[in-house]
Structures are given as C-alpha cells and as structure tokens.
Amino acid sequence: MSARPPRLLLPFVVVVYIGLLAPLVVVVAVSFGPSAAFEFPPRGLTLHWFEAFFASQAFVTALFRVSLLVGLLSAALATVLGTSAALGLVRFRFFGREAVETFFLAPLLVPEILLGAALYLFYARLAIQASIWTLLWGHLVICTPYVIRSVTAGLVGQDPRLEEAAMSLGATRVQAFVKVTLPLLRSSLLSGAIFAFIISFSDINLALFLSGPGSTSLPVHIFSQIQWQGDPTIAAASSLQIVIIGILILVVQRIFRLRLVV
C-alpha cells in the first residue's frame, strides 16, 4: 500500500474547484456573449450587455447610488465601531469581557434572512420608511464583527509595551495610540474595512427586507431581474460585482492573512 495520500486526491480537488467556480465562469462568459438567451459557451464577444447595464437607470442607481454608497459608508463606520470595540476587548481586562466578546460576534450567528425580517418588523413598528439609511444600519450590524476580528488579530500580534514605551517617553495615551499603535495596525484595519465593504456590497438577505423603492441594492435588483427572466444585463451586473470583489480579496491576501478575517 502506498505511503502517500491517494493519487485521486488531486483530480478530486480539481473537480471540486471546477464545481465551485463554474457558476462564476459561466456568468462572466454569458455577459460577454451576443445571445440574449444566456448561451454558454458564448458564440462571440460583445460588450453589448455592459452598454445595456450603463444605459439602464435602475442598474446604475442600484450600483452607484445604493450598493457602492452603502458599502463605503458601512466600511467607514464599521471600521470606527469595530476598531474601538477590538481595542476595548484586547487591551483591557474587565468583568464580563468574554460575554461582551461573544455578544459582538453574535450577528454572525443569527441567520441573515431572519435578521432582515426582524429589522423590517422593527422599522415597521416605529414607522420608519425604508431608505439607504435603514439598509446602512442593518449592514453595520453584520459588517462590524469582521472588522473586530481583523483588528483583534492585528492587536494580538502587537506588543503593548511599544505603546507603553511611547508613553514613558512623554506621549499621552492618545498620542501613543495615534503615532504607534495605529500605524502598526494599518494592514489589519484596511483588511477589516475591505471585508466590511464586501459583506455590505454582496449582501442580499438583509437588503431584500430593508431596501425601499429608491434604495434597491444591486444584488436585490439582480434577484428581481432573475425572477422576471431578464436579459444578460444581469450577467454584466454580476460580472462587475465579481471583478470588484475579486480585486478586493486579492488586496486583502496581499496585505494581511485572509483567513484571519473570514
């Protein structure tokens, strides 16, 4: 018998990856194909569906006015909330710290579709109209834990004595934080922010409930277009999302350890 892993392991892994990536490859291919009937493999190469995407008021609004805007705002606010929470959890010892830590990761344990429903019913109870703000508050709930994770990982690898050294040299606590800790946290902060953006940008489960008439996010618009049997403009929209997310994940992998955030 062989001492090495079975020979079939590598082909098996390749097959699993093909299955994993097949839907994305097909979507991108369809978006460049001339046929309106979601033909794969495509018979030609055209940018027609991308033109259609940018000509469509609904798609452009969904991408630029809603998804990108809410994504960037979520990333910015989640980074502030999450970094401050991570600092409190890592740098201080207090009663109930573990409970607070678990509470802060709780949004990852609650199914998103049910969180969306709960927030919808809550806003309805308070008679708050759906807008990009209702969507943003919802996204902050689910984005911030990723920042907390990433910044916690960055802080744990950092020697708190560096900050103490700065303070013993005359810096105040705030100065020491801004001049020593923050620059050292740069890459984990950026990774956390990027992940917060991605989570908001690709979210559908919350957005289905929290999007209003003027605040339909790109995934929700794609969802309704699939239900209404739209044309490959859906594929063009999907390709744009795939490219944006692919680039951002590459950046995280370059500057930080991907697995510490996921």
Place this chain on the structure above:
Amino acid sequence: MRPTTRTRPIWAFLTGPYAVFLVFLLLVPFANVAMYSIHPYSPTRVFLPELTLDNYRKIFDLYYLRLFGRTLRLGLITTAVCVVLGYPLAYFLARAMPRVQALCLFLLIMPLMVSAVIRVFGWIVILGRKGLVNQALVALGLEPVKLLYSETAVVIGLVNIFVPFMVLPIMASIERIPPNLEEAAQNLGANWYQMFRRTILPLSLPGLISGCLLVYSLSISAFVTPALMGNARERMVGQQVYDEVLVSFNWPSASSLALTLVLLTVGLMFCALFASRHAGRQETAR
C-alpha cells in the same frame, strides 16, 4: 494625571458604541419579533392586545411540519455532501505548499464573498432547460432533463455556496496536526489509509464538527437558493418567513417561525463556536 486615567473605565467608552448599536438593532428587533409571535393575527389591525400561543401551536400543523421536515432534511443532505466534497479539499489545502495554498485559498474565498444571487444565477444558466448539462445530454443523443426547480437543484446550489464554510474549519484543525505525526504513523508500519483513520481523522474532529454545524445552520436558514432554484410547492422555512412578512403580512405567524428557526440555528452555532474554542484550548494545552 495618570492615576485618574487608569481608573476611568476606558474599555466602556471603547466597547460601548457597538454594544449600544447591537442592543438597538439586534436585541430589540428580536424582542419585537418575540412580542409579535405571542399576539394573534388580525387582517385589519397591526397589533391586537391579547396574548396567545396559537402561532406556535400552528407550527405543528401538517403544512408547517412538512415545511420544517423538508428544510431540516435538505440541510442534512447539504451538510453530508459538503463533508464528502470539503474534507479532501481541506486536507489538500492544509498540506499544500504555501504558494499553492495561497492560490487555492483565494479561489475558495473569492466565490464565497460574491453575492449568493450571482452564484445561483450561474447555476440557473448551467442547469436550465437549454443549459450546459442539457446541451451535453442532447449532444450525447439523450433526452434533456428538467433539473432546475427541484430539490436536487436546491441542494446543488446550497452545497456550492456553503462548501467553503466546511473547508475552512477542517483545514484549520488539520493544519494544527504536525506533519511528522503522519510520518511517525507510517514509520510504524501504517499505510496511508490506516494513518489517516487513526491520526488525522480523530484529531480533525473538532473542525469537522464545527464545519458541519456551520453548514447545517446556514442551509436550514437559506432563502435565495430555494427561492430561485426550488419548486414553488416545495419550499423552505426561510421562504415561508419572507412570504409571511412581505406578501401575506401575517407578522405574528412569521415571527413565531423566525424565532423558532433563530433559536435552532443560534444554538447550533454556539455549539460550533464551542467546538472550535475547545479545539483551540487543547492546542494551547499541548
């Protein structure tokens, strides 16, 4: 100066904002759901003052029992398929060279981060009436089959979306097993399969368990995949909640369903968290 700053509870200022945020946008909304779930439904009024357990009793009606049964069953099948596909992948990744691992990790996490809608859309194109699979069947001289809008399609979609959640925890626990343990077992005369069964498998069990719980609780609360790839008559609980909230406006009934499902999944996820923490402790103890 310094002693006063020491005694001030800085941690409270730091953790406070997100804590307040979560209280108002996680705890209060679910408390509101719990409130709705114990009040009766009225087609004309949003809220009736009297209390009832009817919304929970209704879950034991045949329709809802079937709904939950189907959901839990599809979750189980999805989890099993994810184990079969994910475990070998996790082993491969854990023992791959750093460069291969980085590339494969990117290819694993990138699809995970793309919106579920898009991956489901890809499967609709592949499995559709004139899709890739049926084109291949026709080319082979066979009859095209109806793949989409069935339980099989839903399971394919769910597995595709959730397999990374199985791979990552298993991979992490296999990585903690020193490779020379494998060599030692083999030097003592075990072949690869014996070595695997006696060392890798038992030591990676915490990762396997947390992967299973994670995938199971994610798939029983799925919405997009069954909504777009499933049969309209064979629905899952997530779809029922969505419809009762946004289509039939039966909020008390939706609330009882949502609360039942949330308790189920959060319970499972806590077990997963505990399993992975426990594994971490074992590691530090060693």
